[in-house]
Amino acid sequence: xxxxxxxxxxxxxxxxxxxPKTIVETSGFSKDLAQARIAADRFMQALSRNDKAxxxxxxxxxxxxxxxxxxxxxxxxxxxxxxxVFRLNAGEREKDACEFLGARKIGESLVRFVYILKxxxxxxxxVLTFYRPVDEWQWVGVTLGDAAQDDMASLETRTTDYxxxxxxxxxxxxxxxxxxxxxxxxxxxxxxxxRPEEAASxxxxxxxxxxxxxxxxxxxxGRRLPGGFELAGASSVGKSFxxxxxxxxxxxxxxxxxxxxxxxxxxxxxxxxxxGKDVPGEVLSSHFVVEPGP
Numbered sequence: 192x193x194x195x196x197x198x199x200x201x202x203x204x205x206x207x208x209x210x211p212k213t214i215v216e217t218s219g220f221s222k223d224l225a226q227a228r229i230a231a232d233r234f235m236q237a238l239s240r241n242d243k244a245x246x247x248x249x250x251x252x253x254x255x256x257x258x259x260x261x262x263x264x265x266x267x268x269x270x271x272x273x274x275x276v277f278r279l280n281a282g283e284r285e286k287d288a289c290e291f292l293g294a295r296k297i298g299e300s301l302v303r304f305v306y307i308l309k310x311x312x313x314x315x316x317x318v319l320t321f322y323r324p325v326d327e328w329q330w331v332g333v334t335l336g337d338a339a340q341d342d343m344a345s346l347e348t349r350t351t352d353y354x355x356x357x358x359x360x361x362x363x364x365x366x367x368x369x370x371x372x373x374x375x376x377x378x379x380x381x382x383x384x385x386r387p388e389e390a391a392s393x394x395x396x397x398x399x400x401x402x403x404x405x406x407x408x409x410x411x412x413g414r415r416l417p418g419g420f421e422l423a424g425a426s427s428v429g430k431s432f433x434x435x436x437x438x439x440x441x442x443x444x445x446x447x448x449x450x451x452x453x454x455x456x457x458x459x460x461x462x463x464x465x466x467g468k469d470v471p472g473e474v475l476s477s478h479f480v481v482e483p484g485p
Contacts, residue, residue, distance in 0.1 A: 223323075223326075223327065223328055224302065224321075224328055226328070227302070227304075227321045227328040227330070228294070228304060230248060230252045230330065231304045231306075231319040231321075231330075232291065232304075233245075233248050234248045234249055234252075234319065235289045235291070235306045235308075235317060235319075236289050238270075238289070238308070239284070239287075239288040239289035239308055243267075246263050246266065246267050249262075249263050249266060249330075249333075250262075250263040252330045253330055254322075254329035254330055254331050266333065270335075273336070274315075277310075277313075277315060277336075278310065280312070280313065281310035281311065281312050281313040281314075281315070282310050282311025282312045282313075283310060283311055284308065284309070284310050285309040285310060285311070285455060285456065287309075288308045288309045288310075289306060289307075289308060289309075290306065290307050290309060290429050290430060290431060291304070291305075291306050291429075292305040292306060292307060292316075292343060292346050292428060292429040293305055293346045293429075295342060295345060295346075299323070300322060300323050300324070301320070301321070301322050301323075302320070302321050302328075303318050303319070303320045303321075303342055304318070304319045304320075304321070305317075305318050305339070305342045305343055305346060306318075306319070307343065307429065307431065309431060309455060310455070311385075311455055311456070312385050312386060312453075312455070312460075312462070313453075313462075314431065314453070315335060315336055316335060316336070316339035316340060316342065316343040317333070317334070317335045317339060318332075318333070318334045318335070318338075318339040318342045319332070319333055320332030320333070320334070343428060344428075344473075346428050346429070347426050347427065347428045347432075347434070347474075347477070348426060348427065348428075349424055349425070349426050349477060349478065350425055350426060350427040350433070351425070352427075353425045353427065353433045353435075354433070354452075354459055356459075357383075357433065357435070357452055357459060358422070358425075358435065360379050360380065360383065361380075361435055361437070361450055362420075362422075363379060364376050364377055364379055364380050365420040365437060365448075366420070368420075369415070369417070369418065369419055369420055373398060373401065373402070374398070377394045377397070377398070380394070380450075380461055380464075381394055383452075383459065383460060383461040384460065384461050384462075385453065385455075385460035385461065385462045397464060400466075401466070404467070408441070408446060408467070409441075411443075411444070412441040412442065412443045412444035412445070412446065413441045413442025413443045413444075414441060414442055415439060415440070415441050416440045416441060416442065419439055419440040419441065420437050420438070420439055420440070420448075421437065421438045421440060422435065422436075422437055422438075423436040423437060423438050423447070423475075423478040424436055424477075424478040426474070426477060426478075430454065431453060431454045431455075432451065432452070432453055432454075433451075433452050433459075434449060434450065434451045434452070434474065435449070435450045435452075436448070436449050436470065436474060436475060436478055437449075437450075439466075446466060446467050447466065447467065447470040447475050448464075448465070448466045448470065449463070449464065449465045449466070449469075449470040449471075449474060450463070450464050451463035451464070
């Protein structure tokens, strides 16, 4: 099945296709699964270059040879149409647009390879699904955009390997906020916002949200404690996304803050900030340290 979802801001592999040969790290895969990964990688690399060889790779490896031509034509036509719409908000595609994020495997019969195509302000995730009914892996599915977001999110993992400059900027902003300098707390963050033309309005709205929510926050969990911001941790997806989660410590509880950065054209941009209930629960939960009982 091919699923071409509305995009938001991602037969056994043949060995005789004519697409450019790409060095693919397959040491973590069995020999037969490595061949499937190589086919997936060649498809995505060619697609990122607008090379029609991508569709030839797809046609040769689709599990139903009798419908491969029709499915290939459908995929090419629909992607061309949807990418044109996507680029209105996401901007131009990056020069080295394709990034392999990882694989999701269940049992010994199903694997989903997760990629992103990178643009100036957003990415489009792609998921290529392979299934092994008996001996050989067969390419059975393509999903992208909104339909692939869950697969992409599942690969977010805790990390300490993040750009220290980003943490220093956040520490400075939150330190200023902690000392009562709300009006100037986010001036440095504005310079990092992905779309400079909208940065001022974004932070004005966020400041208004902060001011408006303070009475209810103080009623629920009290006033902020001095020096009340603590880094809970950072997480990343591939090489292009990093998210920092801070805890605002108050008298009777915490208020989480989240900051997400995206790397485009070798520059890190802030693309999302949230606090309180707007920080996804699964993001906050991922930073809990589990200590099993006896």
